[in-house]
Amino acid sequence: MLVSLNWLKQYVDIEGIAAEELAEKITRSGIEVDAVIDRSQGMTNVVVGYVVSKEKHPDADKLNICQVEVGEGDVRQIICGAPNVAAGQKVIVALPGARLPGGVKIKKAKMRGQESNGMICSLQELGVEGRVVPKAYADGIYVLPEDAVPGSDALELVGLRDIVLELGLTPNRSDALSMLGVAYEVAAILSKEVKLPEIQYESISEKAEDYINVRVEAKENPLYAAKVVKNVKIAESPLWLQHYLMAAGVRPHNNVVDITNYILMEYGQPLHAFDYESLNSKEIVVRLATEGEKIVTLDEQERTLNAHNLVITNGVEPVAVAGVMGGANSEVTNETTTVVIEAAYFEGISVRRTSKELGLRSDSSARFEKGVDPNRVLLASERAAQMLAEIAGGEVLEGTVLVDDLDKTPARVVVSPDYINSRLGMKISLEEMLSILNRLQFDVEAANGLLIIDVPTRRQDIKIEEDIIEEIARLFGYDEIPMTLPEGNEQVGGLTPYQAKRRIVRNVLEGAGLYQAITYSLTSDELAQKFALKAEDTTKLLMPMSEERSTLRQSLIPHLVEAASYNVARKADSVSLYEIGSVFLGQTEEQLPYEEEHIAFVLTGKWVDHTWQGEKLNVDFFVAKGIIESLFEKLGLTDRLSFTKTTVDGLHPGQTAAIFLDGEKIGLIGGLHPTERKQYDLKETYVAELNLKAILAATVEDLVYAPVPRFPAMTRDIALELDRSKPAGEIVEIIRQAGTKLLKEVKVFDVYEGEKMEAGKKSVAFSLTYFDPERTLTDDEVVNAHNKVLKVLTEAGAELR
Amino acid sequence: MEQQLKQLEQEALAKLQAASNLKELNDVRVAYLGKKGPITDLLKGMGKLSPEERPKMGALVNAVRENVTAQLEQRAVVLEEQAIQEQLEKESIDVTLPGRPVRSGNRHPLTRVVEEIEDLFVSMGYTIAEGTEVERDYYNFEALNLPKGHPARDMQDTFYITEETLLRTHTSPVQARTMEAKKGEPIRIISPGKVFRRDNDDATHSHQFMQIEGLVVGENIRMSDLKGTLDKLAKKMFGNDREIRLRPSFFPFTEPSVEMDISCFKCGGSGCNVCKQTGWIEILGAGMVHPNVLEMAGYDSKKVSGFAFGIGAERIAMLKYGVDDIRHFYTNDSRFLSQFHRTEG
């Protein structure tokens, strides 16, 4: 909402308050002022000029040489290129030395050899937005009325000596979508009176009801009033009216349309003017549209209606989409003489739905949607009649044709001052509360320790006690509220075990050198299930903004790979990122996807890069696996973790493992398939994803100290020749099974494949640690235990080397 | 013999002085004082001397031996010192060369902000409640006093999945569900999480972002409690000399509703580009829980009241770290992420 202070002054006394100060007060007490706009923008030397004569420039087709009087006896030559400049016009002249918006400085100049002492201006050149400039002047200079005095201040005349406050209104404050509403707010803040417009006019003896009949056939329209004004003379509106509209961001058209728009801005009540002749009927019927019914609206678009859209018809066909936009078929034109003014109350939900469906938002629909003041509908129609008589020379017919079933009683709120203070944590006196409510012009009575308040219907947002608390607090001042902390808490704060462990997981990965990434939950349909641990039904948006963000992901890996690719494309030689985020699987009883928190990471490039000492190591599968192992070690789950070779689409078939916790599959790890790497322009890249929810749900025993060993351990090594495809993990498992309780640890310490081995074979060396916490083991005991292991291995077909 | 002894002494002293390291010195020791050395030989030959001469010669030999031994020890100290010097010289390094890098990553700046806020509220007795990113329309809107068709729904353009399910537009559904589950009991929670709005991604908009909300419900929860709590938050995040101010605002789920500004941390209030010359920076929205919201969750709004607030983690991070484009938080450029490594303060 744009509020011209010149206009606002008509209703409330704001003399002596600087615009910035007023804006600050308004902002602090309830309505945010987004901007304070000085319409003069520091312009100087802009005066009224009289075009005495106009000749064609001898050397330029599009230029004219004008002699312009810019003060008593002060005639100057000015070159003007506007197509509409003509002798006899009063125009706006920027004299040499003038400063115009956008840093333009006017100087004496020669244009194609002819001297020019200034510039004849369009409104746009004075900083007025093109979309609000009247169409007649949109592509040329602005022409002033004949009575303008040459040499006088042109800015004053075109309403640019004005300051506009741009209000950022929240949806509840639709009352401030009108100048009067803003006036009430400002009056309450400044403790001033509101001067309402005086409505007075004379009617002629003809009766409106003889011209038009109104029938309402839809509950969405509880009030419809029509007034008839004849013999209107369509013309430009007076300047002041046009300038108020332009300041409010509305383009002037003609006096009739401008009057309806003026009242829309003044009262917040949308009006519509029909050309009586082209209505072609003596009745107005308000009804729901028939499915597929069509109307061409004022913007010359054909609209197809739904059966729940409310329309105004002439009994046969629609002439307006109720509350949204009029029809082209009944538009006021230059030939119009008799107009029907519609003032109505249309239900907000209906208007909102229609306006949304048609993709058509107007100043009118914006107000109906939020609920207009039921008590201003008829006032606005009277105001329109008055202005049509005064400004357009119209004759107002006797009476209003009215269908009225609208409840106009004010809301009553009863609240105790103690309740107000207890909710605020303050001590505001009863007198202070009454004073604030009076300033708001709420009808209030204090009785039996209660405030009984009848809220004016212009404040549709105030219905309950808390609304009154807010009104009192905001006008008393939020700065006055003390600072306390909530009392009486018995709850101990803290993280849940899950949340605490998740932070530890972050620490482990970051300690390993990974950076936390955050990527989008929405992805493309194509990537949604890629690398998914378990692909289930996907969840898709009803109306995605793009295919790329249309479906909820089931794996974190695709976006991490994209991020790695993004970094590599920007010359990062190594990337290590992890992410913790939800994947979205199938559907729960609540029709929501089952959300499972996962952790994933991507590694590419160098793992160790310590150049001057010649140490470099690229990431490989075992770097990735090591990270997972250290994570499980931190979580006390090492013994319950296992890896099994597997294949996954998009991963290298020889470098991929499924990860199990207590025998249940909870993750995958693998190298990115060469074709994928090519697509993303990546070198060797390793990824892993784990079901974090499952991992953190696995509980471990409490930590109890084990005595520090007092006796030495003994180690024995075994080297085996194995098929190249034989997993070493299986041998470790066999050794563990075979070992007596003295066998404490089995480690792989060497793997060899190459020249010295037969093709298809490898040598794997294991180191076995024997230990008894109670005593030093004898050689014989170790030999016995070790021989048992060797025996089992031999029986299993292993070849000792 | 005495002559011989003197000569031996001279020789030994000359050789031990000539020894250039401990090994050579030891060779000298063995050569002159060892069991097979000449001095020992001389002692052995004393039997041939007359009884008068024996003590005299004995004393003399001993004196020579002691002198050589003492000189040896002195020389050893020098050579040891020299050996250590040589070792130190050999082991000297260029200490200005870079150290072996220790790998270490870090949290995302948004997580850093979220955890900082979580920790503050945990210290004030709050717990952390989390919810799902996909929600029911009921918990995201209706239970928060936003019935279907309410104009204020336009404030939050929504990604719908079906007519009844959607991507949450705020973490408030966690509040609604917590209240419903607590069945009238007091509540103190903080709820961080990812939220979504139908926005085109640009420098100031992101279709996905991170929100942190707080909710306190109980008997006699006052607006002054909200103000005091927000003051703690502002000081924790932006420094102890921050002041706060509340401005009236509107959210359907709170009444009264406020927006909180902090005094500008860059200019201190005199006006600069960060605060757009106003001296104040808008930080968050808050308010007293709307009675309808309490009632819908089964609380008696006449007996129980509450406050709630919501913070955008991106906004905090952008202000705190001077980040100028919200998209940085989601492109995961290592050159961006790795900047949030060190501690502050």
Ligand SMILES: [Zn+2]
């Ligand atoms: Zn500042």
